Amino acid sequence: MNYYFHIPFCRSKCGYCAFYSEPAPAPTTIDRYLDHLERQLAAAPLPPAETVYFGGGTPTLMELPQLKRLFGMVERFIVPSSDCEVSIEANPETLDAAKIALLREHTTRLSLGVQSFSSRRRAVLGRRCGDDALKNAVELIRNAAFPHWNIDLIYAVPGEDAAAWRDDLRRAADTGIDHLSCYSLTPEENSRLGTSFKIDEDLAAELYEMIPDILAPYGINRYEISNYARPGARCRHNGNVWRGGMLRGFGPAAAGFDGRDRMTEPESLSQWLAGAPPAADRIPLPARLAEIFAVNLRTVDGWTPEMWQLVPGADPWASRIAAVEKLLGIMPVSWWKISPGGIKLSAEGLGFWNDVAEAMLI
Helix, strand or coil: CEEEEEECEECCCCCCCCCCCEECCCHHHHHHHHHHHHHHHHCCCCCCEEEEEEEECCHHHCCHHHHHHHHHHHHHHCCEEEEEEEEEEECHHHCCHHHHHHHHHHCCEEEEEEECCCHHHHHHHCCCCCHHHHHHHHHHHHHHCCCEEEEEEEECCCCCCHHHHHHHHHHHHHCCCCEEEEEECCCCCCCCCCCCCCCCHHHHHHHHHHHHHHHHHHCCEEEECCEEECCCCCCHHHHHHHCCCCEEEECCCCEEECCCCEEECCCCHHHHHCCCCCEEECCCHHHHHHHHHHHHCCECCCECHHHHCCCCCCCCHHHHHHHHHHHCCCCCHHHEEEECCEEEECHHHHCCHHHHHHHHCC
16 A cells, blocks of 8 residues: 655745645644544554655654654554655755654655755745755755655746756756656646746757756656656655555545545645545546556556556456557657557657547546
């Protein structure tokens, strides 16, 4: 089983963020969250964890005693496998030596929300993080020798050009990370920036295409549209979820998946604390299988027959090939790599994944 814990608290709402969060919470609010989470975890036996992911919000906004309590209750109620991957998201301005030591003790993978090494571009994005805090966090993480650590970057920020993006990529790789996530800035109606800016689509495509060549000398290679890693450093939690693995979500707005139905907790802390049930996304099995198949086409590996048969309720591999072959009449053959032993998108096709998914889910 894979577990996701949504920690919906942050110091302030970043301009690009469309995820559910509660900015500047009172300490008592976080304590109430932990109280309710503990009751949920204790309510029923839970399968052992293959992966655990603490996301947000900003999990590391919690004070040290609160983080200790969080890790303690999760480890008490969910027995991790011997090689359980435990990931946590962090923002530089919330980290200090004591927190890093605690994270190193209880997690195997840290993901740092940098977004840009340029203070000007961070300001455009509404990221309240100074250069000193960023430098200090990187140094602390590097010295702690986490088994794996990731940096998040955002590109196509208004005012950015190819030289600036190249500098961000190189500075990230030079920190010693073994994983990098690169996301194109997207106008989101429910974010603070909303749709008040326009993305230069041609520039965004140029910046996206630059990434593999810049990272290749560092041994960091693309394995999913937005994710790049050294050998052995891929995020196992995300990979499991992309392939339709079982997922149990805790916390407001957290999603779960039981193999057929997707459940989403209420996007409201007050409703979640009051015990409101999750909303169920129930669709016919053929539609669910098409959705799972489309999602993992975001990866450079795509699907093999062996991988597909691990999906709950999977139809025959020949049906997957037939479904894709129907798409070849409406999209370039060059987007695909199809054989009896695998179905995946080409490097060109990955850039048009949205079009592929839309056609596949009609």
